[in-house]
Amino acid sequence: MAAPPSIADRLFWPVVLGGAASLWFGPRALAAAGAVVAVILLHRLGRGRRFRRLVRAIAAHHGETLALRRRQECYLDPYDNLIADGWLRERDYFVARTVAPRLERAGYGDLLASRRDEVLAIVEEAASRPEPEPAEADLPDDGIAYERFCAALLERAGWHARATRASGDQGADVIAECDGTRLVVQCKRYARPVGNGAVQEVVAARSYWSADLAAVVSNAGFTPSARKLAAATDVRLLHHDDLATLAPRPSDRRR
CATH class of the missing domain: 3.40.1350.10 (Trna Endonuclease; Chain: A, domain 1)
Structure with a gap:
């Protein structure tokens, strides 16, 4: 999938056309071009926030299953060390097979690599909900x-x-x-x-x-x-x- 246009690409034509229009139509055209540029900048600056919101929505939708799989795949060894290898594999699988395709379809696939730690933290948060009763200690x-x-x-x-x-x-x-x-x-x-x-x-x-x-x-x-x-x-x-x-x-x- 091709990378989305950069901020410079998005601003190029509004600036060029706005500057040209201002020569013909004066300050009003320049102000309109400035407003378009401002909208593009605000939309671009909010992209990270929308990315996080989408990841949280995906993780929350599967939160019950994630919490169950985390409980199943984490255990204490005979030396009281928490062994979470199985859960880490499950978490990576969820990100690769469930989260990544949704981000790609929504146009945020280019952000996944640079924000992977953020994505993993969101998935961990969703998977860390308390275990329903009866608690493990009551088994x-x-x-x-x-x-x-x-x-x-x-x-x-x-x-x-x-x-x-x-x-x-x-x-x-x-x-x-x-x-x-x-x-x-x-x-x-x-x-x-x-x-x-x-x-x-x-x-x-x-x-x-x-x-x-x-x-x-x-x-x-x-x-x-x-x-x-x-x-x-x-x-x-x-x-x-x-x-x-x-x-x-x-x-x-x-x-």
């Missing part, structure tokens, strides 16, 4: 209680859900049904991203329980290998916050 500490917690969230969303027994579940911690759709869930209360072992288990559970949908639910994020395997096996990777609004679709039911 059950042990795995079995977390399974029951996830089943209760599904019940609120309209599913008939039950946590399975600790043994003999064949990879399904929760089994839920709604409108003829059966869902099997692996629940992982972890302090670090969940690996692809959980995806493999829930794939087996989907077959064993003849389920339509399979999901891994965690309070933490997921490793890149888990995401890759989930995409290949049609497994949903969810944060427990997603369960409160999870609803089956007609296309989810296996034929």
